[in-house]
Amino acid sequence: MPRFALKIEYDGGPFAGWQAQADQPSVQQAVETALARLDAGFAAGARIAAAGRTDAGVHASGQVAHADLQRDWDPFRLAEALNFHLKPAPVAILTTARVPDDFHARFSATERRYLFRLVARRAPVTHLKGQVWQVLNPLDTAAMRTAAGHLVGCHDFTTFRSSICQAQSPVKTLDEIQIDEVEIPHGREYRFSLRARSFLHNQVRSIVGTLERVGARFWPPERVVEALAARNRAACGPVCPPHGLYLMGVGYREDPFATSASAETSGL
Structure with missing residues (x-):
């Protein structure tokens, strides 16, 4: 066949x-x-x-x-x-x-690439409704990039893993996190691009939700290091909603x- x-x-x-x-x-x-x-x-x-x-x-x-x-x-x-x-x-x-x-x-896949789209503006989104996660206030991109750098590499990602994840091990290698900031009418869009061979259940949404806390200045970047080291789901930031997440591509x-x-x- x-x-x-x-x-x-x-x-x-x-x-x-x-x-x-x-x-x-x-x-x-x-x-x-x-x-x-x-x-x-x-x-x-x-x-x-x-x-x-x-x-x-x-x-x-x-x-x-x-x-x-x-x-x-x-x-x-x-x-x-x-x-x-x-x-x-x-x-x-x-x-x-x-x-x-x-x-x-x-x-046979050697990598997966995900994109998460987050929009910050006061007015509700119309054309992008159901396609992005919206917050009201601008985020500190530099702080989020600093925090994201602590997550790149091989780590135990228990903190950023769903409680119903079926993966045999929480250890994964995150090859890249890139955060781009784009100006949109009366607001900003933040695009989080993540690349790895494979991801844990809810790993991307958990990471982006945690980085948003850093960008909103509720968390210092160093707290992400502590959360990762805790290996405890309770140390994670909020899991962001699914409608901002895209599977962009698969590598072979x-x-x-x-x-x-x-x-x-x-x-x-």
Whole structure:
């Protein structure tokens, strides 16, 4: 059975998360329902596997999943057919690619990249409603960058780990945290970009919520060091809401979509 990788974009607002659930809408179920219109295996209950199981309300611009199909589709036509059957769900297949049988969207991944968007302004957001976390007052970007620097590297992230996290170990290597400040009409947007091979459940939202406390000057940057060393969930700052979080991309030793990208650029 030919295996295909799918690069997926979605608005997480209407969904109870990526993972299929019996009584609630999920992104996985939306994609599998579209696949069932095209493939007998999925009509009979076959499943797809994703690089990351995003929570309810979390968005994605570069989720990756793989599917084993009974037909060897042209990748471009597969993406077009899936997007037709996904309507009107806020889910899009950006591209697809034929991949080796040993490719696994989750276990072959070498990194995940997340973005968290935080807007500071007095007036409510309109166009970005459901897409960003809003606070009222500007944040101290320099202080947040100082605090974030203490979290980069290999650490025991128990403090920043959900109590229901199923990972075997709280030890993770956080490769990068970048904080960019952008001027928007009558306010500021703060973009937190985090990169690691893998993350614990709620790790990104816990880190950003803690850094916001630093930026709001309720915490000095050094308190983040103490929170990390405590290895205690009670030492964490507030967990920020899911609707500001985006899975931006997944890295692999070889880009599975490189050939598809070249074909799209050349108009094939």
